[in-house]
Amino acid sequence: MQKPFAAFLSLGLLAMPAEAAPSGGVTLTYYGRASVKLRTAGGLVVYVDPFKGDYAEPADLILVTHGHDDHNQVGKVARKPGCVVAAPAGAAAKADLAVVEGRPFEAAGIRVLPVAAYNKNHARGESVGYLIELGGLVVYHSGDSSRQPEMAELASRKIDWALLCTDGYWNMGPAEAAECAALVKAKRSIPIHSSPNGLSDAANEKAFAAAAPGALVVPVGGSVGL
Ligand SMILES: [Zn+2]
Secondary structure (H helix, E strand, O other): OHHHHHHHHHHHHHHHHHHHOOOOOEEEEEOOOOOEEEEEOOOOEEEEOOOOOOOOOOEEEEEOOOOOOOOOOHHHOOEEEEEEEEEEOOOOOOOOEEEOOOOOEEEOOEEEEEEEOOEOOEOEOOEEEEEEEEOOEEEEEOOOOOOOHHHHHHHHHOOOEEEEEOOOOOOOOHHHHHHHHHHOOOOEEEEEOOOOOOOOOHHHHHHHHHHOOOEOOOOOOOEEEO
């Protein structure tokens, strides 16, 4: 007779944090710059743009947005057997898959669509962003970019979380990134790549959070349930 009651109790407890952050069972860890880990409750692990993080948990999929050193340190990442490294041609050492904007692929059951990401510092074709479908969520990683007309096409993609660069030097700044959060119709958003040179910049993160509805700032090394 104790067991059903215990189950009821734990369900009640689980429901509480879900109110604060609607949970698809996916945890995001932020490592500074554009580097994140997405981990499903079932243990699927995706890293985007490895640079200076803790990449000890073996990956199913490693996504690189472009070939700059602060985005493509795939050699630092532990991998499961069969792990796929995906990057634009020439952007990462020993990549398994050369991604092309607009050409979707699937790895370890994770669906990925490379999307446009470019500006005066990043050439179209050499650089992409990603729409990543996992754990029932759609996560958009902007890559290194500024506001582009192609972002309007993402509005129909039902993006749950947009990760948007906000440094204002190599890429768009916080105000423009907040416009992009609205443009792609993301339910929630997280500022990334907030500093021109460092791992993050508190002032840019704050400015983004003030301007973008549903924004959440994740500190470097911090994790959050999506
Ligand atoms: Zn960058």
